Amino acid sequence: MEPPATVQERSPTALTLRWRPPTAPSWTRLQIADPFQQWRTVYWGPKCHAHVPRLAPATCYRFRLRGDASAQWRPFRAATEPSSPQGAALHMTRAVKLANSALIRKLALHRCSPRLLNVPNKEHKTPIVQALEAGDLGVVQLLVTLGADVNQPQLFSGRTPLMVALYRGALPVAQFLVDKGRR
Missing domain, CATH: 2.60.40.10 (Immunoglobulins)
Structure with missing residues (x-):
């Protein structure tokens, strides 16, 4: 309709x-x-x-x-549009923190744009790094499926998501990233 x-x-x-x-x-x-x-x-x-x-x-x-x-x-x-990328990043940060896959999908595909998947929050962490730190493999898989750049290093540390996963001891997440051919 x-x-x-x-x-x-x-x-x-x-x-x-x-x-x-x-x-x-x-x-x-x-x-x-x-x-x-x-x-x-x-x-x-x-x-x-x-x-x-x-x-x-x-x-x-x-x-x-x-x-x-x-x-x-x-x-x-x-x-309406978000007032800034940081405002939209706040919504994505909350959705990742709550592991709300429906909201993550809505924000990435409808409300904002896929670029939001790679916008760092006020702590300079992308959504995939936030999910990695929580050890939530399901959210990481969703973000990768939606197009998150898993090779994007963090702003100040220069660590990639795989490096963060290994440092945090999130081995299932690290294995998923390796299986996807990420560095």
């Missing part, structure tokens, strides 16, 4: 949404759910697009769209 609207432009604090024009000429109403889950109209008019400003960074919002008074509401979701 096709979503009722698509994101034409995305920034940390605004979204520009576009939708198909109704079959008959009419006015379209676009609403957003506020923090209390009450619907608030953000656009009402004849156009097929709307700019929604003053949104929070890295947040998923619920919207609904209706072409005319007799039509049914069509719900959808859209998310």
Whole structure:
């Protein structure tokens, strides 16, 4: 099923949404759910697009769209961008720390980009190094599958993920990296 609207432009604090024009000429109403889950109209008019400003960074919002008074509401979701790579790295750090594979996958594939898999956090550790330090083979495997660069050395120490795994005594993780041909 096709979503009722698509994101034409995305920034940390605004979204520009576009939708198909109704079959008959009419006015379209676009609403957003506020923090209390009450619907608030953000656009009402004849156009097929709307700019929604003053949104929070890295947040998923619920919207609904209706072409005319007799039509049914069509719900959808859209998310703003993180305010910085470090902000997105914070979300990834939390997801790795909690071993939340669904959130890791969502952040890497949908919310941000695969580049996030290689962005160090405030401690200068990439997500794969964080998972290595926790000794979580499942998260390491997921990150490698999603495209994490396992040869990327840490900023200050210059250690690769394999070196970190060996230093921490995480032998199953080290064996996985060796099996994948990493150095």
